[in-house]
Amino acid sequence: MRTQQPALKTPARIPSDALQRVWVALGRVSQGVQCEVETALKEAGFPELSWYTVLWELERAGTPTRPKDLAVPLFILPYQLSRLVDRMEKSGLVKRIACKEDKRGHLLELTAKGLALRKAMWAVYAPAMDEALKRINDSEALELARLLNKLGGIEHVDCSDKA
Amino acid sequence: MRTQQPALKTPARIPSDALQRVWVALGRVSQGVQCEVETALKEAGFPELSWYTVLWELERAGTPTRPKDLAVPLFILPYQLSRLVDRMEKSGLVKRIACKEDKRGHLLELTAKGLALRKAMWAVYAPAMDEALKRINDSEALELARLLNKLGGIEHVDCSDKA
DNA sequence: GAGTTTTAGTTGCGAACGCAACAACCAGCG
DNA sequence: CGCTGGTTGTTGCGTTCGCAACTAAAACTC
Numbered sequence: 245m246r247t248q249q250p251a252l253k254t255p256a257r258i259p260s261d262a263l264q265r266v267w268v269a270l271g272r273v274s275q276g277v278q279c280e281v282e283t284a285l286k287e288a289g290f291p292e293l294s295w296y297t298v299l300w301e302l303e304r305a306g307t308p309t310r311p312k313d314l315a316v317p318l319f320i321l322p323y324q325l326s327r328l329v330d331r332m333e334k335s336g337l338v339k340r341i342a343c344k345e346d347k348r349g350h351l352l353e354l355t356a357k358g359l360a361l362r363k364a365m366w367a368v369y370a371p372a373m374d375e376a377l378k379r380i381n382d383s384e385a386l387e388l389a390r391l392l393n394k395l396g397g398i399e400h401v402d403c404s405d406k407a
Numbered sequence: 408m409r410t411q412q413p414a415l416k417t418p419a420r421i422p423s424d425a426l427q428r429v430w431v432a433l434g435r436v437s438q439g440v441q442c443e444v445e446t447a448l449k450e451a452g453f454p455e456l457s458w459y460t461v462l463w464e465l466e467r468a469g470t471p472t473r474p475k476d477l478a479v480p481l482f483i484l485p486y487q488l489s490r491l492v493d494r495m496e497k498s499g500l501v502k503r504i505a506c507k508e509d510k511r512g513h514l515l516e517l518t519a520k521g522l523a524l525r526k527a528m529w530a531v532y533a534p535a536m537d538e539a540l541k542r543i544n545d546s547e548a549l550e551l552a553r554l555l556n557k558l559g560g561i562e563h564v565d566c567s568d569k570a
Numbered sequence: 571g572a573g574t575t576t577t578a579g580t581t582g583c584g585a586a587c588g589c590a591a592c593a594a595c596c597a598g599c600g
Numbered sequence: 601c602g603c604t605g606g607t608t609g610t611t612g613c614g615t616t617c618g619c620a621a622c623t624a625a626a627a628c629t630c
Contacts, residue, residue, distance in 0.1 A: 256533075256534040257534055257537045260545055262548035262552065263537065268552075269555035269559070271437070272482065274437035371419045377422060380429070385423070385426050386428070388432075388554040388558065391543065391550065391551040392433060392436045393436070394543055394547070398432070
């Protein structure tokens with residue numbers, strides 16, 4: 245299987261009790277809040293969150309964008325995005341337009357309908373997110389975000405964006 | 408901005424910047440670590456985490472257990488569990504046995520093979536979890552777990568168990 | 571004890587997924 | 601140029617998923 249480390253770097257450790265608690269809590273809580281928000285969107289007749297994030301990234305970019313440039317920030321695999329765009333294009337939210345610089349790929353363009361849907365979804369998404377996270381206050385939230393980002397190896401994100 | 412609270416229904420609040428940061432971080436980080444561990448299991452030729460959790464719950468119960476009693480702690484829907492058990496039974500990890508108290512359902516019994524697999528998976532699972540969470544130390548982990556549990560509305564879990 | 575409601579669990583079906591293979595193009599080098 | 605290797609994105613296929621409808625048994629009602 246995997247080649248043994250040259251030195252005694254990783255001795256196949258068992259996570260401490262504290263880490264196991266984090267693991268359990270992270271799984272349960274993220275699934276819980278995620279599910280809560282997804283349910284709110286579904287009940288309002290909207291598509292799932294992944295659609296929103298594609299629309300939002302395109303809107304934020306402000307210009308037609310290559311799938312590969314979307315896939316990375318969205319933590320999504322190319323074939324997943326390919327099929328997601330298939331569906332979204334079929335629904336008229338997005339359009340594949342030619343890319344003259346690189347004929348392998350194309351650019352994804354947000355349609356007016358896509359833009360409208362993203363805004364409509366935000367009207368449900370935002371309150372649902374607020375509701376799902378209501379049990380902590382702002383200072384706890386900042387500390388929680390800091391610890392999560394440290395856990396994920398994310399340095400000092402300065403994101404002042406939606407979602 | 409919004410000083411109204413006792414008014415009517417839901418004021419449709421927009422989450423604060425701090426809460427939005429939590430939302431983003433929670434999604435990204437939980438997906439990241441989850442994926443890391445799943446990948447380790449897959450590379451070792453093991454089934455996915457949900458199989459482990461079923462095996463572990465059954466082992467922890469120490470006695471054949473009703474699906475409904477498994478579904479709740481696992482945050483899983485009945486039909487999901489039904490098909491998961493289908494596959495696990497087909498692999499000989501679990502057995503459906505009759506339940507004389509309630510003939511609608513049955514009991515799930517861990518087989519020797521199932522027990523062995525759970526142990527074998529833990530040998531990969533544990534180091535993978537440790538590796539995925541290595542960026543925080545124990546005191547940070549405790550604080551993180553506390554905040555997550557508060558966020559999820561989970562009171563004072565005393566879990567001294569694996570996963 | 572017949573009739574109704576609730577609960578436990580399964581299943582048919584269409585949609586979505588993961589993987590590995592693939593076509594198409596670019597880029598580098600002889 | 602022709603060849604090789606890497607990148608971009610798609611697709612065939614088998615598996616899994618989500619929903620709603622379903623069977624069966626229990627529990628509750630009169």
